[in-house]
Each structure stands twice: as structure tokens, then as C-alpha cells.
Amino acid sequence: MNTSTVLRANNINKHFYTPEPFHVLKDVNLTVGKGEFTTVMGKSGCGKSTLLYILSTMDTQYNGELYIHDQLVTGKTANELAYIRNKHIGFVFQFHYLLSDFSVLENVMLPAQKLAQRSPTAIKAAALEKLAMLDIDTLAYKKAANLSGGEKQRVAIARALINDPAIIMGDEPTGNLDSHNASNVFDIFKRLSVENGLSLLIVTHDKDFATKTDRIIQMKDGRIVSN
Amino acid sequence: MNWTMILKIAKTHLLTKKRQTIIAALGVTFGIGSYITLVSFMTGLNGMLDDMILNQTPHIHLYNEIRPSVLQPLDYLEDSGLTAIRSVRPKQRQKRIHNALALLKHLSTDQDVKAALPKVEAQVFYISGPIELGGVVHGIDVIQEVNHYNFKDYIVNGTYQDLAQTPNSILLGAGIAQKMSLDVGDRIRLSTIDGNVFSLKIIGLFQSGIADLDAVQSYTNIKTAQRLLGETNMYITAIDIKLHDMHKATSIAQSLEQQFGLRAVDINTANAQFETGTTIRNLITYAVSFTLLLVAGFGIYNILNMLIYEKMNDIAILKATGFSSSDVHHIFVSQAIIIGLIGGILGLALGLGLSMAIDQTPFDTSALPTVTTYPINHKLSYYLIGLGFALFATFLAGLLPARKAGKMDPVHIIRGQ
Ligand SMILES: Nc1ncnc2c1ncn2[C@@H]1O[C@H](COP(=O)(O)OP(=O)(O)O)[C@@H](O)[C@H]1O
Numbered sequence: 178m179n180t181s182t183v184l185r186a187n188n189i190n191k192h193f194y195t196p197e198p199f200h201v202l203k204d205v206n207l208t209v210g211k212g213e214f215t216t217v218m219g220k221s222g223c224g225k226s227t228l229l230y231i232l233s234t235m236d237t238q239y240n241g242e243l244y245i246h247d248q249l250v251t252g253k254t255a256n257e258l259a260y261i262r263n264k265h266i267g268f269v270f271q272f273h274y275l276l277s278d279f280s281v282l283e284n285v286m287l288p289a290q291k292l293a294q295r296s297p298t299a300i301k302a303a304a305l306e307k308l309a310m311l312d313i314d315t316l317a318y319k320k321a322a323n324l325s326g327g328e329k330q331r332v333a334i335a336r337a338l339i340n341d342p343a344i345i346m347g348d349e350p351t352g353n354l355d356s357h358n359a360s361n362v363f364d365i366f367k368r369l370s371v372e373n374g375l376s377l378l379i380v381t382h383d384k385d386f387a388t389k390t391d392r393i394i395q396m397k398d399g400r401i402v403s404n
Numbered sequence: 405m406n407w408t409m410i411l412k413i414a415k416t417h418l419l420t421k422k423r424q425t426i427i428a429a430l431g432v433t434f435g436i437g438s439y440i441t442l443v444s445f446m447t448g449l450n451g452m453l454d455d456m457i458l459n460q461t462p463h464i465h466l467y468n469e470i471r472p473s474v475l476q477p478l479d480y481l482e483d484s485g486l487t488a489i490r491s492v493r494p495k496q497r498q499k500r501i502h503n504a505l506a507l508l509k510h511l512s513t514d515q516d517v518k519a520a521l522p523k524v525e526a527q528v529f530y531i532s533g534p535i536e537l538g539g540v541v542h543g544i545d546v547i548q549e550v551n552h553y554n555f556k557d558y559i560v561n562g563t564y565q566d567l568a569q570t571p572n573s574i575l576l577g578a579g580i581a582q583k584m585s586l587d588v589g590d591r592i593r594l595s596t597i598d599g600n601v602f603s604l605k606i607i608g609l610f611q612s613g614i615a616d617l618d619a620v621q622s623y624t625n626i627k628t629a630q631r632l633l634g635e636t637n638m639y640i641t642a643i644d645i646k647l648h649d650m651h652k653a654t655s656i657a658q659s660l661e662q663q664f665g666l667r668a669v670d671i672n673t674a675n676a677q678f679e680t681g682t683t684i685r686n687l688i689t690y691a692v693s694f695t696l697l698l699v700a701g702f703g704i705y706n707i708l709n710m711l712i713y714e715k716m717n718d719i720a721i722l723k724a725t726g727f728s729s730s731d732v733h734h735i736f737v738s739q740a741i742i743i744g745l746i747g748g749i750l751g752l753a754l755g756l757g758l759s760m761a762i763d764q765t766p767f768d769t770s771a772l773p774t775v776t777t778y779p780i781n782h783k784l785s786y787y788l789i790g791l792g793f794a795l796f797a798t799f800l801a802g803l804l805p806a807r808k809a810g811k812m813d814p815v816h817i818i819r820g821q
């Protein structure tokens with residue numbers, strides 16, 4: 178077994194029972210190594226999002242085992258899972274999921290405040306540093322609702338990075354951006370992977386995007402067909 | 405639990421929904437405001453009425469009642485249980501209390517007794533010119549009466565010192581004075597049942613506010629009343645007892661009856677209906693306040709429910725980034741409590757304002773000559789109860805919506821996009 182595995186999924190199966198019984202994920206096996214930039218591709222409806230929700234511990238209704246840092250995550254309590262998400266997983270959604278009434282800085286700081294392992298001043302400094310790294314430190318005190326789509330997505334990435342997670346997951350994070358902003362976000366991911374040794378697992382439809390990453394996982398009808 | 409963070413999120417949510425927050429808080433404000441106003445006013449009224457009764461009614465009234473002997477001579481002869489005596493009449497006895505001075509002395513050494521005041525009651529006719537009116541004169545120990553009861557409050561156009569010091573003076577019932585067209589400084593003649601006639605000087609008027617009483621009742625000092633009846637200073641018809649603890653009145657009255665063969669009426673028996681009035685007023689106060697707070701609670705419940713659907717995205721993000729169900733739960737319960745706190749404090753201010761306004765409102769009643777404005781009982785504990793009540797009610801109203809928010813599934817929300 179590879180000791181530098183960040184994420185490992187064993188025989189994941191998932192069914193939906195409403196509106197009718199449906200076997201969405203079939204015997205999915207997958208590992209993400211440390212520092213690896215992996216993309217997941219596949220037709221719409223093949224189960225990519227469903228898989229990502231399971232891997233990110235938000236969905237617990239599945240069969241199989243999930244390990245993060247070689248530690249079994251499956252079967253843990255909701256509070257333990259919340260802690261794991263908080264500390265080890267950064268998530269970037271397709272839509273710009275920010276708390277729209279809060280400032281950019283507050284959005285980025287919140288997961289760290291929840292983790293509460295650093296002093297408020299240290300958290301603020303870290304948040305400003307992540308924002309600077311993504312070239313959006315000038316937006317720190319703007320309200321999240323007033324940002325453009327590309328800016329919002331970069332804030333979401335900064336937020337995902339704030340607790341220095343083991344892995345960043347993204348569900349079509351560039352799917353809703355124009356090509357300029359999309360390549361910008363991709364460049365950021367690439368840089369994080371190369372310069373910071375961050376592990377990434379990104380679902381995308383963008384072939385150009387995917388070919389520039391370390392590895393492509395192809396899905397079809399709930400199965401992994403090439404890895 | 406990181407409360408600064410939770411409260412910060414709760415505060416931000418409330419600030420973005422200012423109008424709903426204000427409406428919800430106003431509901432609480434009216435509920436608490438009316439509770440404070442009602443409870444201060446109602447207990448003020450209760451207190452005033454209690455005072456009125458307590459300060460003019462002795463805890464125990466001791467007197468010699470004319471009634472037939474319970475045991476008739478025949479009862480001493482045989483004990484068959486078959487005897488029945490009909491048409492029993494009481495013997496003509498003196499109304500005076502036997503050996504009253506010794507009894508007064510005995511009572512004044514009793515530890516439970518605060519004061520024992522002698523009284524002389526005399527049936528008289530008031531005579532002025534051709535008019536004759538039947539009535540009662542009470543001979544009292546004026547100074548003691550003023551010290552222990554609110555006798556002074558019922559004197560109009562005169563002073564109690566005059567009554568105590570002027571020989572052959574009378575404090576005439578206001579109704580009598582009116583009927584006879586007499587006023588302070590005039591003289592009035594009194595005829596006793598035995599036919600003796602005296603002329604007394606009116607040094608003031610007595611107005612209790614109860615018209616029936618004021619039309620028959622007058623006061624003199626005790627010596628004048630004794631002289632009126634041609635009796636010595638041993639002649640006393642009743643003793644009014646004030647106790648240190650009025651709750652002992654019933655038991656002490658019973659033992660006095662047995663010990664001295666006198667009739668003893670205690671205040672609890674005499675004013676049984678009074679307690680009922682107090683209870684009902686309290687009941688109304690709490691029923692109205694509770695209803696208003698219930699309505700306010702439903703308002704908060706509704707507004708929080710709405711807020712939770714509007715903030716579903718926030719809930720999903722918080723949970724996706726590692727906030728637990730209980731964090732989200734606390735965020736929304738905090739919002740309810742913040743609404744309760746703001747609404748409650750404003751409610752206390754509203755209640756204080758309203759009750760101060762009532763306190764200034766003129767209240768003219770002949771029954772209570774010393775009362776000039778509506779009575780209000782300002783008490784800190786009502787304000788503490790009010791605030792506690794507001795926080796508790798809003799906490800309850802927030803509980804269900806908050807639990808719903810805590811249970812929301814982030815995947816479900818994100819997929820719904
Ligand atoms: N809550 C659900 N209940 C029933 N079927 C669902 C539910 N969520 C997704 N599905 C179905 O599961 C399949 C996989 O969905 P999804 O993982 O979103 O696909 P992808 O992200 O690859 O486009 C789709 O056919 C979708 O209709």
C-alpha cells in the first residue's frame with residue numbers, strides 16, 4: 178500500500194431508491210496520492226457529483242469504505258465527519274457558494290475560526306495571505322455578493338485552502354466561468370499542485386484542462402472505465 | 405463551541421433581514437410591554453385595595469355579641485338528647501366587655517399583639533333644628549388609631565389633634581353634615597337612647613367614601629363617648645386588635661373567643677371575598693401577557709422558518725466547510741434569542757413608560773381621599789420576570805426552526821441548485 182495516499186475509496190456502491198431504484202455508483206475503487214492532480218471526466222449523469230459528495234464525507238448513504246490519510250472515515254459520527262471536512266478537505270463548487278452577506282475576508286476566515294486552532298490575528302493573516310496568493314487581496318473587505326463570477330470562485334478556492342487541507346475537491350469549478358476565468362482558475366490549481374504539493378481531485382468537462390493534469394479518471398454509467 | 409463566530413453569523417443574518425427582525429422583535433416588545441404595564445397596574449390596584457382594607461380593618465375585632473346561651477338550663481338537668489326548646493330569647497345584657505381594662509392590659513403583654521385599641525360604640529340620634537337622624541358614634545383612642553390605622557386619611561376639613569384634645573368635640577360623618585347642612589365649627593346635638601342630650605362641637609368631617617357609612621357614623625374621643633353614655637372609663641364595648649402577623653388572626657381569634665367568652669371576628673373571615681378578587685386580577689394579568697407572548701412567539705417561529713429557507717445556501721456552505729449540525733442549530737437559536745433580548749428590553753422600556761404614564765394619570769375617587777393618581781407598583785422583579793419570559797418564549801419559538809436548519813442535508817441543498 179502506498180503510504181503517501183491521501184484518499185482511498187474501496188468498492189463504493191450507491192443506490193437511489195426514489196423516484197425509482199437506481200444503482201448510481203458501481204464498485205468504484207480509487208486512490209489519490211499526495212501531491213497528485215487528478216481529474217474526473219464523464220458524461221453528464223454518470224455519477225461524478227454523487228461520487229464527489231461521498232468522497233467529501235457529505236454523503237454517508239453508501240456501501241464500501243473510504244479512507245483519508247489511511248484512516249477509515251466510513252461509519253464515523255456526523256460531528257467527526259464535520260471535523261474531517263473542516264480540517265482535511267477543501268471543496269470548490271460549480272456555483273459560487275459564498276456567504277453572500279459576509280465580506281470576502283470573513284468568508285475565507287470562517288472555516289479556520291471553526292477549526293479554532295489559531296489565534297484570530299493569525300487566522301486573519303493567513304486569510305489575507307491566501308487572498309494575496311490568488312491576487313484578490315484587494316477585494317478582502319468587499320461584500321461577497323458584489324463580486325464577479327471569476328472573483329467569487331477564487332475566493333472559494335482561498336476558503337478551501339485556509340486550513341491547509343490534505344485535498345481539494347472541485348465539482349466542475351470552472352463550469353460556470355468564461356474561458357478566460359476558467360483558464361485562470363485552472364492555472365491556480367496547477368500552481369498549487371506544483372508549488373505547494375497540494376492534492377487535487379477535480380471533476381471537469383474541459384478536455385484541455387484535463388489533459389494538463391497528472392491523471393484522468395474516466396467514468397461511464399457509474400463505473401470507472403479508465404484510471 | 406466558538407460563540408463569537410456563531411453570534412457573528414447570527415447577527416449578520418439578522419442585519420440582512422432588518423425588517424423581519426424588527427417586526428419579530430416588536431411582537432415581543434408588545435408582549436412584554438403589556439405584561440409590565442398590566443402587572444404593575446394590577447398589583448398596584450391590589451396593593452391599594454389591600455391597604456385600604458388592612459388599614460381600616462382590625463386583624464381581630466373583639467366584642468360582646470347579644471345571643472342566646474348555647475346551653476339552656478334544661479340542658480344541665482338531663483342529657484337525653486331529646487329535649488327541644490323553642491322560642492329561646494337572649495337575656496338583656498350589657499354591651500360592655502366585662503373587665504375590659506384588665507383584658508386590654510393582658511392583650512398588650514401578648515407577644516403576637518401589636519396593638520389593642522379600646523372602642524366605645526353608642527347608638528345616638530343626631531339632632532339639628534327639627535331634623536333627627538339615627539346613627540352611631542364611635543369613641544376611639546384617637547392618637548393610637550392614627551398610629552395604627554389610616555384613620556387620618558379620612559378626615560376632611562379638620563385635624564385628628566383637634567379631635568384628641570378638644571373636649572366635647574365630634575368628627576361628623578360627611579353624609580350627616582350634608583343632610584343637616586352643618587359644617588366645621590357648628591355645634592350638633594346628640595341624643596342617646598336613654599334620652600340624655602349633649603351638644604358637641606364639629607371639629608371636622610369624616611369621609612370614608614362609603615356613602616352608607618358616612619351617613620350614620622361619627623367619631624369622638626373615647627372619653628366623650630363614655631360621658632355621652634353616662635359611663636365611667638371602665639366602659640368599653642369593643643377591642644380592635646392588630647397583630648404582628650395577620651396570618652395568625654384566625655387561630656388567635658378562636659382562642660380569644662374560648663378564653664373570654666367574647667365574639668372575635670378575624671380579618672380573614674371578614675374579607676374572604678377579597679382574596680378571590682386579588683387572585684382573579686393576577687390571573688387576568690398573566691393570561692393576557694401569556695397570550696400576547698404566544699402571538700409574538702408564533703411571529704418569531706414564522707420569521708425564523710422563512711429565514712431558514714432564505715439562508716439555505718449559507719447552511720449548505722457552513723456544513724460543507726465543516727460546521728456541525730449543532731453549530732447551525734446554535735446559529736438559529738441565537739437569532740431567536742437576540743430577537744427576544746432586543747424585543748424584551750424594548751418591552752421593558754415600553755412597560756416602564758406606560759406604567760409611569762398611568763402613575764401620572766389623575767384618579768379621583770371619594771373612596772380614597774389620599775389617592776390622586778392611578779396606583780402603580782414598580783417592582784424590579786416584574787422586570788426580571790418579563791425579560792426571562794421574553795428570552796424563554798423566543799428560545800422555544802426558535803427551537804423547532806433551528807432544529808430543522810441543523811438537520812438540513814447539504815448535498816440535498818447543493819443538488820437543488
Ligand atoms: N437525489 C437523487 N435521487 C435520485 N436520483 C438522483 C439523485 N441525485 C442524482 N440522481 C441521479 O443520479 C445520476 C448521477 O447524478 P450525478 O452524480 O449528479 O451525475 P453527474 O454529476 O455525473 O452529472 C443521475 O442520473 C441523476 O439523475
Ligand SMILES: [Mg+2]
Pocket residue numbers: 225226227348
Ligand atoms: Mg454533476
